[in-house]
Amino acid sequence: MKRSRVLAVLVGGVFIVAVMSLNRMLELMQGAGLKQRGETPAGQVHDDLSHLQQKIDRLEHLLSDNNRLVATLRDSLLQRKAPWETGARANVSSDSAHGQTDRLPGCRLADEPKDGANGVQLLDVYDLLPFDNPDGGAWKQGFEIRYQGNEWDEQPLELFLVPHSHNDPGWLKTFDSYYQDQTKHILNNMLIKLSEDSRRKMIWAEISFFSKWWNDIDDQKREIVKRLLRAGQLELVTGGWVMADEANSHYFALLDQLIEGHQWIQRHLGVKPSSGWAVDPFGHSPSMTYLLKGAGLRDMVIQRVHYAVKKHFAKQQTLEFLWRQSWDSSSRSDITCHMMPFYSYDVPHTCGPNPAICCQFDFHRLPGGRVSCPWRIPPQPITEQNVQERALLLLDQYRQKSRLFHSPVLLVSLGDDFRFVESSEWDAQFSNYQKLFDYFDQHPELHVKARFGTLSDYFKALRRRLTAAGTTLPTLRGDFFTYSDRDDHYWSGYFTSRPFYKRLDRTLEATLRATEILFSLTTAEMRRYRGDGHLVADFPAHQHFQRLTTGRRSLALFQHHDGVTGTARDPVVVDYGTRLFHSILNLRQVLQSSAHWLLLLDKSQYHYDQSKPFLKMDDVISAQDALPQKTLLTLSDEPRSLIIFNPTEQLRTSVISIVVDSPDARVVDAQTGQPMTAQISAVWEEPTLASAEDFQLDFVAQLPPLSLVVYHVTKASVGSANRARYTFHRRGNPPTIQTEHFQVSRPEGPDTDAPLSLSNKHVQIWSSSETGLLQKLRLQSGLVRQVQVQFLWYGTTRNRDKSGAYLFLPGEEGAQLYSSSEPPLVRVSRGPVFSDITSCFRHFTHRVRLYHLEGHAGKSLEISNMVDIRSEVNRELAMRIVSNVASGNRFYSDLNSFQMQQRRTLAKLPLQAHFYPMTSASFLQDETSRVSLLSAQSQAVASLRPGELEVILDRRLQQDDNLGLGQGITDNKLTASLYQLLLEDRRGGAQEVGGASVQHLSLLAHLTSLSLCHPPITMVATSDSQLPKLRPFLPLQSSLPCDVHLLNLRTLEDTQEAGSPSQEVALLLHRKGFDCSSAPEPPLQCSWSAHEEVNLDDIFSPLQFSSVRQSGLTLLREDDEPESARPQRAPHVARLRPMEISAFRVEIG
């Protein structure tokens, strides 16, 4: 009592001092402003400032409770904006006065954890392991486990047998077929069989299936479900829409499928998942654990981890650990993780080390059934005669397994793919195991307590034991790629398999995010317009919300570990593709009608007619397996209105590309009448044949954040438009060019062999005149790097096991350089908006383009490939970049686009082990330079030699790889891939001193990646001459800070009216960590701050939030910050930590 009063007085005193100091600082900062105008002695101010800064830092530490107030004061003082209206160049918002001259502000925050190398780092484990794969005996990939028998005398073995049924939402059958044939029977029987005996338990993971079943069952059954949940007999684990792939999935989609599942659970069942269950994804990513932790889960189970890593962890008794984010210097991101020790999650590999024995305890395999034990010793029904022998045999396995763990609590799963379908199977498993458990109970001298359990039961017991023993689990950082289940079988093929659909996945993702944001802004704007909280009557809000929901669920379903992975049967792939395709079309309708309403000057003119939309997209996707095609825009003297939506939170300069029917066209800003820089290029029907009717019109657009901007396109007078100029190169066989509208020249004389070169203000490139492929890059700063592009073929090994949908088994010879009997046609185009070099090879068309733009869009090279390997047999096509960056054996690839992970190329591992998933980025670096390859789609990446980086573009494999799929992958299509290549100077680059340093993309790379993954969306207004008046929609006054990404603005479902949008929106912000060693020159247009506190009202101005409640990442209501914990009204100050995603439940307006 007394002590706390003293404390209160102290804290109060400190607070007063803090406020006074802040006032003093305010004065001083104003002085610092004067200083620049030369009115105050500079040195004194500087000293005072650094002194005060130290003081403030100390006070802030003490005053964590008052952080927000402090932040508000500071923000109002320091935050200077970069309003796009004035085009004013921006600004580092704050710390230039704080003495950080060479370091970017904000780096301090992102930088901190670099030395936080406590705990186990998986990369170090890789350095340590011999990867020698010796025969371990009964446990083939492990070792012989010994025990005395008295280990459990003090603390008995406490065993939880967790029944589960692994239901793939699509693999050999489609989602719907699995549901009809298996899943609904499993769930129906679950109700009956769990109700028969309260000791029985079950866990369920896939909410896609569960929600479908829920729609089919009556209220009585629903009540039983709720009762089983309350009783703890049924547990929903993870609670995602699917058990997501963790390699190819983007974190947007990973989180979105988790939100969709959790929101469904909250609405219908009111429970909250606390344990994660991921037994089948082919390798595991810490990005997923970050999301699980953020969603409120405490524990998780993983299974598919490299067998050598499992063995190592088993030996060290570290199969259970606290999984921590590499960049986290605190314990905030820790989640308790249990790694299954053996080969699989089926019964033979979960009771203990010997599958031949464990299989005898899978009572679904009793003689006479459809499945049996491959080890040829069948299970026996448990009888009074054999119970002792059987129980002791099983106990021996349990005890051996227990020796691999720190505590005497043991988790054993009981299940397999699509198990527990028939009621006889339930009876066989539950009654036989109950007899064994009863036997253990009757024999206390065995010191074992065994029962059916859920994951929560297990983890609760584990926590209790750990607390009692006063021990904690070790900490681990890193990821579990690339997975191998045996020998040299590395599962790196699926990082690329079905690349067409991996790209379609990202197209839907970008469309969904754009639509979510625009829809949320539209409904908020409508409520504000009407003033009574209702939406405009003619706006089909309910229908649109259904379309959004279907879009969310299609994307979510595809994140399944046989969806985006490309490891499903052909008809299932078509089913997924059709869902993705239809969702894109449906979401486009929502986008179009939202944009329509927002753009109308006179809102009373709004009318929704699905058959006659006011706006259309500028392209058409004709089928699930077709690439988008631009539609031809007919021009006249009457202006055609183009509407561009910028789905990013940054002001950007973008090149908009449309196809028109005239080589003479003009584009003006509809608002100002100002003409835009434009370029007319040929549409090439064949490499040397230009269309005489269609022309590509590209123009430079200035797009404010989240804006809808209107442009007018008209036919122009002949010859008034800038047309691209072309040169063609082909060694030995000069091509005949057919074009009437463009100037074409051929290289002559000494020019023929000279390298091709393109340049803009920022960068110059050189390419081979023979192949057109890139050779060298030079930055304006003077930095020169050799950056050669090559193409290669991988084949497959001559051994019995060959590459397939999952596995990459290229054989020892590795890749062969791509060569063609015909020299490629090389087409160079030059114009005022962009210049490019296109190389037309037989199997692919490769294009490198340089945009003539100011700002960051002109700093990288756009690389695009169009690949067709349908004529090939057992081949994979790769694109390799060979540079003279001294990267050693290290490179970095991203994990789910959420974070970067260091990779090491090790001689002891086979080639295929060195391929890693790349969702959106990888880079190589040395002390003075960094080369980043940013991608718009997921695929495999490797750096097999220093300075090299390669990605697999497509793979065509004729055979099954014996992992259950039962087919090869030969459904290849014409497949597009898109990249940005970025060379950057590094100054004071972080030295890598042992360990694994945490690295981030640079700010420039983040912004480039954002632009690449979220291109502007172009719509065309109907050609009706009686167009209503349109005005641009500009929701934000300025760009968000450079490092703050608006991940989503996702309208939540109305709690009263099912299927309708509520006023509540999930605001998801991701504050990116960024690299400090490259300062962009000239500075970026956005601002950033070194402070964690951000005033949401300021950065989203003029949008108004009427309420803001911080929440868990999946917006479960009970996670919300309590109403009383914050001021009722603005300012809404939030703490955004670098690398972290923050979720808020907000109402706009």
Ligand SMILES: [Zn+2]
């Ligand atoms: Zn599966």
